[in-house]
Amino acid sequence: MSHRITAVIVDDEPPSRKLLRSLLSAHPQIELIGEAGDVMSAAELCERVKPDVIFLDIQMPRLDGFALLPLLKKIPEIIFVTAFDRYAVxxxxxxxxxxxLKPISPARLEKSILRLSVAPQHSTENLEDTDMIALREDSQLRMVPLRTITHIEAEDNYTHVHIRGEATAMVRRQMSDWDKVLPDVSFVRVSRSLILRLDAVQKLQSISRDLSQVTLLDHTRKIELGRTASVKLKKAMENQ
Structure with missing residues (x-):
C-alpha cells in the first residue's frame, strides 16, 4: 500500500480502543477513520467508510468478531486483537x-504495520513485479517477492504457489482471484488450473501434435500442456 492506510478499530472496551488508538498514533501511515464497540455498529461503519484494515477484537457481547465478516460486502485486511490465543487457528x-495478543506489544504492532504497508490490497488492480505478496497458509503468513513465483497450480478451492528457492505455499485463493491481480506482462494463465511466469519458462518442447512439456527454472519436474495451453504459452512468449 503506497498511500495512507485507513483503519477502523472494533472493540467493546473503551480503554482498549484508547490504548490501541494511542499506539497507532506512532505510525503516520495509519489513518484512523472510525471506531465501533459492537459488531452491528462496526458493519454499518465499515460499509460507510470502507477502511483498508480493521483492528478487530474477538470476544465481544452478543456477537463475536468473527460474526462481522459475513456482514461486510467487501472484506478488508483483518488484524484480530484479542487477549486469548485459542482463536489463532x-x-x-x-x-x-x-x-x-493483548496487551499489545508496540514492537509487534510495528512489525504487523510494516507487513501491511507492503502487502497488496484486496483490489482488482494488477500488482507489479517489484511488489511483495502475502501468502496465507494454515497458521502462518509468508511475504514473498512476486517475481520469485514461477507458477501456480489449482487444487479445488486452493492453489499451490511455487516459489523459486523456497517451499511451495498452499493458499486458499482461487485462480480467478490470481487472474485479477497478476501482471499480464509477466504471467499467463494457460489453462483452468495453471498459471505460468513467462521468464521462468526455460524450455517448451513439443512431444506430439497435442502434447508439449514445459521446463521451468529451478524445477526438475516437467509440466505437460495440451494443445490449447501450448498455443497460449507460445503466443504470450512471442508477445514479450
Missing part, C-alpha cells in the same frame, strides 16, 4: 492478515 482460517 480459526483467525487464519478466515484469512486474517495478523493476530495480535
Amino acid at each position: 480459526r483467525a487464519f482460517e478466515v484469512n486474517a492478515f495478523d493476530y495480535l
Whole structure:
C-alpha cells in the first residue's frame, strides 16, 4: 500500500480502543477513520467508510468478531486483537492478515504495520513485479517477492504457489482471484488450473501434435500442456 492506510478499530472496551488508538498514533501511515464497540455498529461503519484494515477484537457481547465478516460486502485486511490465543487457528482460517495478543506489544504492532504497508490490497488492480505478496497458509503468513513465483497450480478451492528457492505455499485463493491481480506482462494463465511466469519458462518442447512439456527454472519436474495451453504459452512468449 503506497498511500495512507485507513483503519477502523472494533472493540467493546473503551480503554482498549484508547490504548490501541494511542499506539497507532506512532505510525503516520495509519489513518484512523472510525471506531465501533459492537459488531452491528462496526458493519454499518465499515460499509460507510470502507477502511483498508480493521483492528478487530474477538470476544465481544452478543456477537463475536468473527460474526462481522459475513456482514461486510467487501472484506478488508483483518488484524484480530484479542487477549486469548485459542482463536489463532480459526483467525487464519478466515484469512486474517495478523493476530495480535493483548496487551499489545508496540514492537509487534510495528512489525504487523510494516507487513501491511507492503502487502497488496484486496483490489482488482494488477500488482507489479517489484511488489511483495502475502501468502496465507494454515497458521502462518509468508511475504514473498512476486517475481520469485514461477507458477501456480489449482487444487479445488486452493492453489499451490511455487516459489523459486523456497517451499511451495498452499493458499486458499482461487485462480480467478490470481487472474485479477497478476501482471499480464509477466504471467499467463494457460489453462483452468495453471498459471505460468513467462521468464521462468526455460524450455517448451513439443512431444506430439497435442502434447508439449514445459521446463521451468529451478524445477526438475516437467509440466505437460495440451494443445490449447501450448498455443497460449507460445503466443504470450512471442508477445514479450
